[in-house]
Amino acid sequence: MxxxxxxxxxxxxxxxxxxxxxxxxxxxxxxxxxxxxxxxxxxxxxxxxxxxxxxxxxxxxxxxxxxxxxxxxxxxxxxxxxxxAFACRETVAYNSLGEEVHGRGWSFMNEMKDTAFDFALVxxxxxxxxxxxxxxxxxxxxxxxxxxxxxxxxxxxxxxxxxxxxxxxxxxxxxxxxxxxxxxxxxxxxxxxxxxxxxxxxxxGATSEDKWVRIDGHVKTDLPKPRAYCSIESPTHGNVLWVGLDRGATRIGYAFTDDRANAYAEFDEQAAITEAIAAVKPFALGFEQVDWWTIYTVGxxxxxxxxxxxxxxxxxxxxxxxxxxxxxxxxxxxxxxxxxxxxxxxxxxxxxxxxxxxxxxxxRRPNVQKLIQYDADISRLMTNRLPENWQGEPTADVNEVLGQIMDEAGSFSSGLGISYEYQADNPLVSSSSSSGPLKPGVRAPDITLLKPGTFERTRLFRETPNIGSFYLIFFATESSQGVSRAVFHGVEQSRLLKEWIASRSITYLTILPTKVPSVYGSLGRAYFDIEDKPGYQRYGIDPHRGGIAVIRPDGWIYFVIDIHTDVTNELEILFKGILLDPF
CATH class of the missing domain: 3.50.50.60 (FAD/NAD(P)-binding domain)
Known part of the structure; x- marks a missing residue:
């Protein structure tokens, strides 16, 4: 025993x-x-x-x-x-003379709009x-x-x-x-x-022969904008990266070429500091403390x-x-x-x-492949070389090309332009017949809303936290009677929708176009659009007819539905391909 x-x-x-x-x-x-x-x-x-x-x-x-x-x-x-964190709201590029230049180097901040997080969180x-x-x-x-x-x-x-x-x-x-x-x-x-x-x-894929040095620390410098995302066009160290970090620290990155490697019997921390000082010329640089440094291979x-x-x-x-x-x-x-x-x-x-x-x-794969192509081009440009499959002028200025590619990739880099395209085998991104501005698979706009009673401002994303649940956002009509009320009633009577809501697969939310004294009777928590109804406009919904936006748990659009008599049936068809009947 x-x-x-x-x-x-x-x-x-x-x-x-x-x-x-x-x-x-x-x-x-x-x-x-x-x-x-x-x-x-x-x-x-x-x-x-x-x-x-x-x-x-x-x-x-x-x-x-x-x-x-x-x-x-x-x-x-x-x-x-x-x-x-350090909230970085500015990018700047300097040429080899130390002059600020535009349309070159880093420019991705230009696309950081239409979001409460209009900055790089460093x-x-x-x-x-x-x-x-x-x-x-x-x-x-x-x-x-x-x-x-x-x-x-x-x-x-x-x-x-x-x-x-x-x-x-x-x-x-x-x-x-x-x-x-x-x-x-x-x-x-x-x-x-x-x-x-x-x-x-x-x-x-491939790992290139290119190597970069990254060094973090606390520095003294005469760089005009040291707390920005900077690039410095160095003829010897490539397109040098300078980033203001949290706690007042700074990151500097530069190309680790054969010349750099051959100049030292051992490339140690002191060598990394020496080359960082050379990389940011004509600006002065002194290190008070080094937190970390590394050499890594690009691929x-x-x-x-x-x-x-x-x-x-x-x-x-x-x-x-x-x-x-x-x-x-x-x-x-x-x-x-x-x-x-x-x-x-x-x-x-x-x-x-x-x-x-x-x-x-x-x-995820198509978006990763897109990133890899951008990254391959950017990493070559940052080492003073044109992209591998470059079709333009062979004498093009690499820093101008870098600025162009950074600008082109801006909405993708910020993430705000990342979307999931229609594919026949993806039930989450169907071919939409909606005539509105939002198609399945795009980021749901984070519109400003007003809370009932106090009219305190809030954001849709704050009121739709990711709890692993889809959100049915009901955009009510101007009148509390009529089509939207009938739709509310129909949805409330739907057995499947009620069961999915009970299982926390779906959560209701109601948005009203104008302020009213009471939101009692709305489906889920209720909020108001702000003056001139920009929320309705962003979602392509007529305030006189109403509509429904279905948002995935991760904040992308699943579907936008115009209000009509069979809306409940359409919702059930949408979810039946994804959600199981929990009961």
């Missing part, structure tokens, strides 16, 4: 069950785990190969662009980030991770470090509701092996992903596939890598995490069809 008890204890220590195992505790892994914990109904664990003290030594990513900040805001994380990755870890801890989930994934086995015959993935992990300190059986495993473990390697997923790669059997998924650098030239790595990874998080939650909670998970790669 004693032997049996000991065997049971041994097995309990060696094997455990969880719904989702996240591998990698960088921002992408933390945001993925946080969403699953926040939405509820799904158990989650997150493991990290490196201890936190080791991770703290890395400078890594620094910039969150507007769309990313919006998504983090809807997850309740932006306010805390803003308490520590905060070094280790401080972002602290915020995300603290948020995850509030849901009772701690990062398990130092724990390394050493094996993955997928039971192809198991039901999707069972724990079909067996992960073998090793404690880096105690060296013993454990197995974790899970329903899904997320590989968010970086460019050298163990998950991708263990599943033999090809990582396609663009993308995984052959982002998932295996809809039970293992790759996200962030595990599925695609690129240079920091476009400053998109962290942002793209968070876009991956947010796109995947709500879909995985709904499926694992039995509220959505498992085929919903197919849309993760369908939606």
């Amino acid at each position: 004693e032997t049996d008890v000991l065997a049971c204890i041994y097995m309990a220590e060696k094997e455990s069950l969880v719904d989702v195992l996240v591998v990698g505790a960088g921002p992408v892994g933390l945001i993925t785990a946080y969403q699953l914990a926040r939405f509820g109904g799904v158990s989650v664990r997150i493991i990290e190969k490196h201890s936190k003290s080791v991770q703290d030594a890395y400078g890594r990513a620094i910039t969150l662009f507007p769309r990313t900040s919006e998504m983090l805001d809807q997850l309740g994380l932006a306010d805390e980030l803003l308490q520590e 905060l070094r990755q280790k401080y972002q991770e602290e915020t995300f870890r603290n948020a995850l801890r509030r849901y009772g989930v701690e990062v398990e470090a130092s724990v390394e994934l050493v094996g993955i086995d997928i039971n192809d015959t198991a039901s999707s509701s069972l724990h079909s993935v067996t992960a073998t992990v090793q404690d880096a300190e105690k060296k013993f092996l454990k197995t974790i059986r899970c329903r899904c495993l997320i590989g968010a473990d970086g460019g050298r992903s163990s998950v991708r390697r263990l599943l033999s997923i090809p990582f396609e 663009q790669r993308i995984a052959k596939r982002f998932s295996v059997d809809n039970c293992v998924f790759l996200a962030g650098d595990a599925s695609h890598t690129h240079s920091s030239g476009a400053a998109q790595g962290l942002n793209t990874g968070i876009h991956d995490a947010v796109n995947l998080g709500w879909k995985l939650s709904l499926v694992l909670r039995g509220l959505a069809f498992p085929t919903l998970l197919n849309t993760y790669e369908i939606e």
